[in-house]
Amino acid sequence: MNHSIKLENIGCLITESASGFDYNNNTSLVLEDDCIQSIGSGSGDTIIDCKGKLVTPGFVDSHTHLIFNNLRTEEHRLRLSGATYEEIANNRGGIVSSVESVQSATPKDLFDMAIPRLDRFISMGTTTIEAKSGYGLTTESELKSLKVISNLSEKHAIDIIPTFMGAHAFPVEYEDKKEDYVDLVINEMIPEVENQGIAKFIDVFCEEGYFDIDQSKRILKAGISAGLKPRVHADEFYNFGASLMAGEMGAVSADHLMKIDEKGIMSLKNNKVVATLLPGTTFFLNKDSYAPARKLIDEDIIVALATDFNPGSCHIQSMPFIITLAVMKLQMTVEEAFLAATFNGAKALGLQNEIGSIAVGKKADLIVWDIANLSEIPYYVSNHPIRHVIKNGKLVFGS
Secondary structure (H helix, E strand, C coil): CCCEEEEEEEEEEEEEECCEEEEEEEEEEEEECCEEEEECCCCCCEEEECCCCEEEECEEECCECCCCCCCCHHHHHHHHCCCCHHHHHHCCCHHHHHHHHHHHCCHHHHHHHHHHHHHHHHHCCEEEEEEECCCCCCHHHHHHHHHHHHHHHHHCCCEEEEEEEEECCCCHHHCCCHHHHHHHHHHHHHHHHHHHCCCCEEEEEECCCCECHHHHHHHHHHHHHCCCEEEEEECCCCCCCHHHHHHHCCCCEEEECCCCCHHHHHHHHHCCCEEEECHHHHHHCCCCCCCCHHHHHHCCCCEEECCCECCCCCCCCCHHHHHHHHHHHCCCCHHHHHHHHCHHHHHHCCCCCCCCCCCCCCECCEEEECCCCCCHHHHCCCCCCEEEEEECCEEEECC
């Protein structure tokens, strides 16, 4: 028998519209099973009194590195003392420092470590995340990470969209034979990932010192042939031409973009690539050059926001805080930042017809706030006045 929930006494409801979203005042919302049944009318078996406050869609965090086993607090201390991310990586810190612990961890270890992280995501209003492999860097460990992601998505309330990222860094043993590792990714990892059938996307860290343009293209082409949709870590530390390549490859999303230039911007625009900005990473790395959100938006490029949650360069899970950074550092309006953290994040995952906004027939992924309007979200900075989180029509946070 179907069960319905009615959210009544909503002071302000953020609903989908052709221009992004609309404000609906003094209204109600009915959920049935996992979907939004009606807006402004109808009854429900269970009643939630929203007490005249704000109701919004849940956040869609379209870029995370969820699966890791060690914290990199020492790297953070070194950066606070003046060391750069690049210097730490050159001394075998950074991504490769997480590899050994993931390789030696059991699937249960990785699963158990991830559960409290997912609980924190939910408590902060995030109802869907993308999660990458990429700390395994062997075929066995990459497949293990993807399997853990799949198991977590089945067991936890949050929805997790899996991405294969064997091209995250070069393992230490391949430092002097990088082409051999590229061949391993293309000829062994990708076919095994295709056979496993879990990953939806393929991502590559196209950056100086990591995977160059030619290597990235070959890896992405192999992924596309295996049915994976391409994404790119692009122009994070250097203007490397990665954004141009992302456009040429028809990437769904190009992420980071702190060093993107005009040619890269036009490549994203002309090829309809979502620009996923990660201001939490710039903040956490204590850098000053944030991605040029205003230029991207003014060129009518779809801009999404995400956390880049990971153990090294951004140990941040809060999308409300990312909105605060976007408003303060990226020159985005509150409305632009909120849209980027919800509907545009869904677009970066190709899920805009299912999640990211409130409309009849869409998934009932909602936040019931203890605030009256959107502008209060960045105002509270690190305090998130969230009363309830509803995921797939079920109350998963709050009582």
